[in-house]
Amino acid sequence: MDVKTASKAIRKGDISPVYLLYGNEKYQMKQFVDLLKEKVVEEEHRDFAIISYDLTETPIEVVVEDAETAPFLVPKKLIIVRDTSVFAAGKDNNKIEHRLETLLTYMDNPTDYSVIVFTVQAEKLDERKKIVKKLKSDASVIAFAPMGGDDLVAWVHKRAAEREVQLAAGAAERLIQFTGTGLQSLAAEIDKLCLYAGAQGTISSADIESLVPRNTEQNVFAMVEDLANLRLDKALSIFYELLKQKEEPIKIAALITRQFRIMLQVKELAGQSYSQQQIASQLSLHPYGVKVAGDQARRFRPEQLRQLLYELGELDYHMKTGVVDKVLGLELFLMKMGAGASI
Known part of the structure; x- marks a missing residue:
């Protein structure tokens, strides 16, 4: 499943009980998790209903136990789990022993009041592992790869358009040259330029050259x-x-x-x-x-x-x-x- 399809499904209320997000595009991944927070948990419940774990510190069976435990005072909970080695390809330096069979069993009958989101900061998953095969079969597995050239330019234009600002011809490319390809840095600079241009304004290459710092x-x-x-x-x-x-x-x-x-x-x-x-x-x-x-x-x-x-x-x-x-x-x-x- 790709990011756009999964995001559209979430906005319609079609939410999977388990997500596995992986890739190097951290900003897009964070935006996706934020969308889940918005759609799964009401704002006034977020202090109680959003739980975070790190698999370098917590065994996966603890995560599963939490998912199986009914939420307290809230209808649903979102469990966000950070991982760097359990699902990823490459050497496993994790000193915690994980009973992965607990997750395999849980996925056969997930609860309807918990949503588990695994975030893996790695380019590839280890396709040889049984748990990865199970996730790819039964969960929503989504890759977050860097955008292609044209997609990145389109993203810059879309971000500005959301703030009712246009970019002049060549300005998006100039901004990427000055800021780099990191979406977080680009978003911050676009927001700054939009404030400068004002609603219905236009950002020019000259504006970028005078306002955006370069390393x-x-x-x-x-x-x-x-x-x-x-x-x-x-x-x-x-x-x-x-x-x-x-x-x-x-x-x-x-x-x-x-x-x-x-x-x-x-x-x-x-x-x-x-x-x-x-x-x-x-x-x-x-x-x-x-x-x-x-x-x-x-x-x-x-x-x-x-x-x-x-x-x-x-x-x-x-x-x-x-x-x-x-x-x-x-x-x-x-x-x-x-x-x-x-x-």
């Missing part, structure tokens, strides 16, 4: 984007701002190298007919980062990217050995690239 990695990401589009003045402006912030030129060069390496890897994998999601998984990147790297890589031939990586390697060696002044060497590289980076 070093995102500054370098934006700089590479400007270089790829031959916007040398903007790229140099970012570079000089980083120097004012006392960023080390060698670190800046390393981040530039990383982005060009990703561009080459994405270009080569795309040439082998890998999908955006497959490339993201292969390179351990967010799908939006793959999308942007792919767009940037279209402006270069593979041999150009290899040559740029070679020159960056030489620059790194010369900077570290004192052959060239670090600031001057990187500045000359940016100028050279910005003057002739087209395909």
Whole structure:
């Protein structure tokens, strides 16, 4: 079951007795749990009817016992259980022994007054385990993976629209460049920009550039984007701002190298007919980062990217050995690239 289908069912009152949520997209997972809180437990009952456990501290049979115990003074209760190893793939470092057969038995006849939600902060479940197979068969198992590039842009527009604010063309992409792909950070910046724009207002790229702070990695990401589009003045402006912030030129060069390496890897994998999601998984990147790297890589031939990586390697060696002044060497590289980076 996907997130949208499960959320729609919950809003209609079709609530499963057991949920297993897994994945790396924590913000979406939290939103889903918040929806369950809203629909399962009335606000005035939440202090008594929402119970939390951590399977690194509590045996799973205690969770099952709680689910089987009738709620006190409230009609229904929601039991939220955090897990990092019981259901996940990988090494189990949990020192607590869990009697998983108690959960298997409970799932054959769950109570109608308890909803159990297992939240697993892991990319994959261990499909070999009997309990995971049982959950996938009888419970609502939902994956929370990072959004694809287009979905993430659409999410930004939707978040702003909910506050009666629009984003100008290219503004959503600019915001992601500045803030990164984390939904929690994006949500906070969108809310701030919406307050600035006001109801029925429009957020422009210029608004984002003046109001949204960027860390070093995102500054370098934006700089590479400007270089790829031959916007040398903007790229140099970012570079000089980083120097004012006392960023080390060698670190800046390393981040530039990383982005060009990703561009080459994405270009080569795309040439082998890998999908955006497959490339993201292969390179351990967010799908939006793959999308942007792919767009940037279209402006270069593979041999150009290899040559740029070679020159960056030489620059790194010369900077570290004192052959060239670090600031001057990187500045000359940016100028050279910005003057002739087209395909």
